Amino acid sequence: MPAQSALTHRTLAGYLEAEAAHDGGLAALILAVAAACAQISGLVARGALSGVLGVAGTENVQGETQKTLDVLANTILIKAADASGQVAAIASEEEDDILAFPEGERRGRHLLLFDPLDGSSNIDVNVSIGTIFSVLPAPSAAHTVTAADFLQPGRRQLAAGYALYGPQTTLVLTIGEEVATFTLDPATGQWLGTDIVLKVSPSTREFAINMSNRRHWAEPVRAYIDDCLAGKDGVRGKDFNMRWIASMVADVHRILNRGGVFLYPWDAREPDRAGKLRLMYEANPLGLIVERAGGAATDATMPILDIQPTSLHQRVAVVLGSVEEVARVTEAHRAA
Numbered sequence: 001m002p003a004q005s006a007l008t009h010r011t012l013a014g015y016l017e018a019e020a021a022h023d024g025g026l027a028a029l030i031l032a033v034a035a036a037c038a039q040i041s042g043l044v045a046r047g048a049l050s051g052v053l054g055v056a057g058t059e060n061v062q063g064e065t066q067k068t069l070d071v072l073a074n075t076i077l078i079k080a081a082d083a084s085g086q087v088a089a090i091a092s093e094e095e096d097d098i099l100a101f102p103e104g105e106r107r108g109r110h111l112l113l114f115d116p117l118d119g120s121s122n123i124d125v126n127v128s129i130g131t132i133f134s135v136l137p138a139p140s141a142a143h144t145v146t147a148a149d150f151l152q153p154g155r156r157q158l159a160a161g162y163a164l165y166g167p168q169t170t171l172v173l174t175i176g177e178e179v180a181t182f183t184l185d186p187a188t189g190q191w192l193g194t195d196i197v198l199k200v201s202p203s204t205r206e207f208a209i210n211m212s213n214r215r216h217w218a219e220p221v222r223a224y225i226d227d228c229l230a231g232k233d234g235v236r237g238k239d240f241n242m243r244w245i246a247s248m249v250a251d252v253h254r255i256l257n258r259g260g261v262f263l264y265p266w267d268a269r270e271p272d273r274a275g276k277l278r279l280m281y282e283a284n285p286l287g288l289i290v291e292r293a294g295g296a297a298t299d300a301t302m303p304i305l306d307i308q309p310t311s312l313h314q315r316v317a318v319v320l321g322s323v324e325e326v327a328r329v330t331e332a333h334r335a336a
């Protein structure tokens, strides 16, 4: 007989049956991605025991050394999406180009994008990492999907979510107006609704940024952070705390649960690059989740979800979290 607590939690399938009744294909796709994340969670949890730590000896399109788990997670997600029969094409941080079914073999009305394992520099030191995914509508025409079909603003996403592989494995998902959380029951492999609809507090005393890059930031960011560091003796009149996990999914999950502001701004190390993070499969899905949870997500000047993408792996500056702090950073840029 399952524990009483398990009886009070909806299953992910039950939630999707109710919330995605309008699009059975979307529900099936999300279930397939969630099952893949459960499999990835098992690999992450076994770490050295499953021989999946360390580097794969290859580089991805970003020029980053791929970790063994990066490659494994990517393969698991591609296979799950393919098997779901709900995907017209796939884009992954770990794939140079999209994976599309040839004309005539096309299935599904959805485009799936993902960062299979975000924060992978943390894998070998046992710090939380995550999978981020985004679902866009496939083009209606019966043609083979191209990369250009993916270049839709984030506001057109049909669903977005992430799995966080931490002390618990948590799935956070938005397919409607709310943001719901599910926890993986390791005993059964089931995702059980934790019935927490996440809301970002409008104000905060906590910021997340990699302080070691301070000398490379634009002046508005430096001024904003310096005001936070001045604490109650400065213009803010209150002390701030700082967190930086170097795993965006974990930083965003903390902000969804207790407020805060996350910044990965443009910096002068690579002046021609808008930022480090990727628009299509990091900033857009996490931005949709944060906005629907009552927060804000910008590139320091405009809502991320309104950016018209120009390339599949394009990067973007990211400022997201509590609306009052995001607004302050935006205002600082406007005044500059």
Ligand code: P6P
Pocket (backbone or CB within 6 Å): 118, 119, 120, 121, 210, 246, 247, 248, 249, 264, 276, 277
């Ligand atoms: P840095 C992980 O590599 C990542 O893409 C995000 O998850 C994280 O927020 C950021 O980069 C960390 O970057 O420069 O602090 O290592």
